[in-house]
Amino acid sequence: MKDEQLLRYSRQIMLPGAGVEGQQRLLQAHAVIMGLGGLGSPVAAYLAAAGVGHLTLVDPDHVEVTNLQRQILHTDADIGRDKVVSAAARVAAMNPACRVETHAEHLDAEAMRHLFATADVVLDGTDNFAARGAISRAALATGTPLVSGAVIRFEGQITTFDYREADAACYHCLYGEGGGDEDTCATNGVLASLPGVVGSLQATEALKLLMGLPTLSGRLLILDGLAMQFREIRLRRDPACPVCSPHHAPA
Template identity: 50%
Template sequence: MLTDGELLRYSRQILLQQVDIDGQLRLKQSRALIVGVGGLGSPVALYLAAAGIGELHLADFDTVDLTNLQRQIIHDTQSVGQSKVDSALSRLTAINPEIKLVPHRAALDEDSLAAAVEAVDLVLDCSDNFTTREAVNAACVAAGKPLVSGAAIRLEGQLSVFDPRRAESPCYHCLYGHGSETELTCSEAGVIGPLVGLVGSLQALEALKVLAGFGEPMVGRLLLIDALGTRFRELKVKRDPGCTVCGAGHA
């Protein structure tokens, strides 16, 4: 049940008929894994903690650098040199001491990633490289866990939801295949701060929709964001029957 304090804390959310007390209870009973507590992971973690997700699992092996602070809003100047997970834990505890926080400070290998995914109800990929995204996707498909995927670089962003519990849902590999050898990171190509805030906020919204059971999550749809022109475009994405991760051709 929700305590009096929780009813007050989440009252503006509970007022929404799409959420109500039942939806808030579902959020309280939910567990989410955030892979990467950087530009995307910052707003994701802040909003999910504030919304009352019962357990937030934070995975990041990196430390806070001065160059992060232009966009990674969960960290501050005093956090420089500190573990990103520890910096985030401090901020999230101050925002909402009612939730449980589970840290993953070491880099996740295949086994530890599989265990981390298995322990939650939903995963949010907030990483900044294709290798990690592919590994997270494979783990989610294997465990049958929904994945909220976001990306942002330069002045362009993308967002989609992959849900292996739904027969029609593609996976990340259906959409991107083996990626590109010329893929760049934010440290190489640059990124504008509010863009990662926008994509991360949308990731948090999609996660709340999936976990609380309201609205229409972006399964089978890809949102493309052009920050330079402030334009949004949506593409339909179909499952690839021959996908080597989720299709009939996977091992």
């Protein structure tokens, strides 16, 4: 590791369980961020700042004025631009050494599997059940760990599905067919700062995973932003899950 890198990441290198080896793992890591909105913005910023060497940003949407209340990588000057273009510019300004690739389109299942197979971790910052389910299926098929976050109103959730583990629960084990795509920030609202809280926790999970530290795998963390309380529930694989059970495993 170069002297400049030792200085830049010194506050992280000194952490127990991290060290130079852990930082080197970050520098060599590839993270895919699905969605560059309220959750994806802090995820991309903190992963780049922490020294993750390769980020792939995926989002088909353009920046709109209603995004600016919470999607902190974008500004008024970015309205109408592809979100991945705006986000990539901010990431490059934060850490020029970070290699950034962008996909400004919807990825089908095959494209996601191809991309995820090259990644060390996938972070889901999308805002609907259909997208989250498709992302989980692709990550499960490639055995790529998935850090999943969600926010709505004053509430947030986060967990890590470590699909390298044979008995890991999947997204479908937890949510089934989901609550419908009407349950979004666009229809229910969200406190401006809450995606920042959950997105920062997602970045924390990814950094720990990449450095080989313990994660939330097997646990779901739930945040009540009004009461400012966290609670945790255990996640177990559903033996009858149509997505991840051995009898229904992806081909």
